[in-house]
Amino acid sequence: MIEETVFQVVHLNEVTSGNCALLNEIAEQFDCEVVALSEGISLKGESRAIQSAIHVLSAMDTLIEKEEEPDLLAVRYMCLLEKESRLSDFMEDETPVLFTTPAGRTIRAKTLGQRLYVDAMAKNDVVICQGPAGSGKTFLGVAMAVLALRNRSCSRIILTRPAVEAGEKLGYLPGDIEEKVDPYMRPIYDALLELMGREQFERNLERGIIEVSPLAYMRGRNLDDSFILLDEAQNTTTEQMLMFLTRMGMNSRVCVCGDTTQIDLPFGHRNGLSDAMETLRDVPGIAMVSLKETDIVRNPLVQKIIMAYNARERSRDLNAK
Numbered sequence: 235m236i237e238e239t240v241f242q243v244v245h246l247n248e249v250t251s252g253n254c255a256l257l258n259e260i261a262e263q264f265d266c267e268v269v270a271l272s273e274g275i276s277l278k279g280e281s282r283a284i285q286s287a288i289h290v291l292s293a294m295d296t297l298i299e300k301e302e303e304p305d306l307l308a309v310r311y312m313c314l315l316e317k318e319s320r321l322s323d324f325m326e327d328e329t330p331v332l333f334t335t336p337a338g339r340t341i342r343a344k345t346l347g348q349r350l351y352v353d354a355m356a357k358n359d360v361v362i363c364q365g366p367a368g369s370g371k372t373f374l375g376v377a378m379a380v381l382a383l384r385n386r387s388c389s390r391i392i393l394t395r396p397a398v399e400a401g402e403k404l405g406y407l408p409g410d411i412e413e414k415v416d417p418y419m420r421p422i423y424d425a426l427l428e429l430m431g432r433e434q435f436e437r438n439l440e441r442g443i444i445e446v447s448p449l450a451y452m453r454g455r456n457l458d459d460s461f462i463l464l465d466e467a468q469n470t471t472t473e474q475m476l477m478f479l480t481r482m483g484m485n486s487r488v489c490v491c492g493d494t495t496q497i498d499l500p501f502g503h504r505n506g507l508s509d510a511m512e513t514l515r516d517v518p519g520i521a522m523v524s525l526k527e528t529d530i531v532r533n534p535l536v537q538k539i540i541m542a543y544n545a546r547e548r549s550r551d552l553n554a555k
Contacts, residue, residue: 307344343374372465492505
């Protein structure tokens with residue numbers, strides 16, 4: 235049965251009056267008509283669709299009241315949560331600002347999965363996170379490292395990742411150690427530049443407060459009073475992962491992140507990320523976090539691309555059976 239109603243909002247008109255894309259997204263997600271009027275938001279469609287749309291509009295209004303202006307990606311995520319009956323969970327808890335960048339951007343967890351990830355890093359000495367591209371696992375790991383440095387809960391940040399493409403034989407590359415691994419560390423550098431600003435980042439790098447080390451150079455070290463981040467962990471072997479995790483010294487925290495759908499190891503090698511998540515899942519003080527496609531916070535097309543590829547793989551697995 236088709237119904238029509240006007241939903242009264244307090245703050246939403248300030249956003250929707252000049253941004254029809256947000257309302258168009260809600261209309262597309264719930265297959266109903268959503269139009270901004272001077273007296274409120276007009277909705278027309280099936281009763282259930284209208285109720286779902288109203289729940290999302292109400293959530294948007296609440297975010298604006300908290301001075302968190304929702305963008306297209308946030309609205310799409312709230313629509314997905316509403317379809318899964320999880321929108322109320324998302325709105326119940328306050329999402330704290332981790333800190334503000336030099337450019338004035340506020341950094342916070344944007345999804346339920348990201349909240350779980352940030353909370354795990356705040357409460358555990360070791361966090362191992364698996365998730366798809368764009369889900370924020372590397373950026374939030376770096377953000378928590380910078381926050382720990384700002385709060386003086388550690389004295390340095392150590393960043394590492396396996397240089398699989400170079401076979402870890404970095405000695406043949408020109409330059410010093412930072413220059414050798416620069417191409418592999420670029421995503422982490424980009425995050426640090428945004429979080430710290432170029433001047434502070436370069437100063438900390440020169441003083442050794444931020445250290446960049448290829449995984450092959452970590453053997454034999456004992457890392458005290460540090461926040462240690464291992465990125466692209468799916469490209470470690472089980473032996474490399476064990477070597478890395480046992481570098482952790484006193485008053486140190488470790489974040490391991492990767493994506494098990496992007497493994498570049500030679501065929502037949504078990505990756506260290508999957509092995510660690512299986513082997514260490516019941517060890518106290520170690521938290522496991524798995525982010526999903528719904529946690530992707532890049533261009534909305536990234537989420538659709540990954541979901542399409544995952545659907546194809548599931549179809550292949552079913553056909554193989």
